[in-house]
Amino acid sequence: MSRKPKHILLVTGMSGAGKSTVLRTLEDLGWETVDNLPLLLLNRLLDTAPAEGTDGDDERPLALGIGTQTRGFDAESIVRRIKKLREDHGHDVGTLFLECAGSELERRYSETRRRHPLAQDRPASDGIARERELLAPLREWSNRLVDTTSLAGHELAQQIRSTFSGDGVGETTLSILSFGFARGLPRNADLVLDMRFLRNPHWDKALRPGTGKDANVSAYVAADPAYAEAMAQIESLLLLLVPRYQAEGKAYVTVAFGCTGGRHRSVHVAERMAARLRQEGFSPTVTHRDLQTAPQDSLEGAPLVA
Numbered sequence: 001m002s003r004k005p006k007h008i009l010l011v012t013g014m015s016g017a018g019k020s021t022v023l024r025t026l027e028d029l030g031w032e033t034v035d036n037l038p039l040l041l042l043n044r045l046l047d048t049a050p051a052e053g054t055d056g057d058d059e060r061p062l063a064l065g066i067g068t069q070t071r072g073f074d075a076e077s078i079v080r081r082i083k084k085l086r087e088d089h090g091h092d093v094g095t096l097f098l099e100c101a102g103s104e105l106e107r108r109y110s111e112t113r114r115r116h117p118l119a120q121d122r123p124a125s126d127g128i129a130r131e132r133e134l135l136a137p138l139r140e141w142s143n144r145l146v147d148t149t150s151l152a153g154h155e156l157a158q159q160i161r162s163t164f165s166g167d168g169v170g171e172t173t174l175s176i177l178s179f180g181f182a183r184g185l186p187r188n189a190d191l192v193l194d195m196r197f198l199r200n201p202h203w204d205k206a207l208r209p210g211t212g213k214d215a216n217v218s219a220y221v222a223a224d225p226a227y228a229e230a231m232a233q234i235e236s237l238l239l240l241l242v243p244r245y246q247a248e249g250k251a252y253v254t255v256a257f258g259c260t261g262g263r264h265r266s267v268h269v270a271e272r273m274a275a276r277l278r279q280e281g282f283s284p285t286v287t288h289r290d291l292q293t294a295p296q297d298s299l300e301g302a303p304l305v306a
């Protein structure tokens with residue numbers, strides 16, 4: 001007899017894009033994880049009693065690794081089975097797709113000296129292209145996509161921890177991010193707000209070594225004539241939009257604040273906005289992407305002359 005509905009996450013995507021890292025991280029968070037299980041056996045797995053030593057009414061979410069190496073892999077068939085699990089058993093099934101640029105995948109295979117599973121006797125690029133074709137229906141169907149092209153293993157693990165940790169399965173996961181435009185726009189941001197209109201602490205020699213977490217840097221930024229009105233309007237915007245995203249069932253919302261180098265203005269504003277959202281009952285996760293980078297005049301551009 002089928003047990004009560006579960007939260008299930010299918011983890012799929014390009015070979016070499018980080019599926020093993022994701023599954024290990026989810027397991028560390030307390031998820032039950034199974035890799036390369038033929039989906040024909042999924043119902044049997046769901047009907048099996050929890051392992052000895054676990055809660056008899058195990059409510060842990062379940063992560064399933066699915067890829068082109070999974071026995072009987074057929075992307076369109078998998079999509080149909082996902083729909084059936086939802087309709088017939090009420091399971092909450094999500095799909096996380098791990099994307100990665102072909103050139104980066106080729107580099108990873110060359111670096112590890114592994115052969116691509118779909119190109120044992122051909123260049124890795126051939127297997128990558130074929131795999132992308134086979135996975136296309138799953139990529140289109142997935143409700144969460146993470147591009148790991150520029151992510152190291154620990155960065156991917158950190159992103160998974162911030163996204164999937166906690167007890168609120170099915171709730172909107174709210175992330176606040178600071179970054180530097182000089183190092184590129186963040187991936188997967190829903191809202192990007194540019195803080196470069198604020199006075200820049202980088203050009204004060206006493207403040208340059210600090211960050212937006214320091215009181216003197218924060219005071220300097222807050223002294224900008226436009227600061228108070230701008231922050232009030234940004235707060236109002238977020239307090240309007242975040243509940244609307246939740247009402248629409250959006251699972252993940254990332255708000256990114258950028259400045260030139262990602263160490264001062266964006267960090268301060270991200271911390272302020274996260275604190276304001278917490279006051280309103282939200283639980284944002286804060287990440288400072290470029291906080292540890294070294295100050296560099298060439299990234300900041302010329303200072304404004306009064």
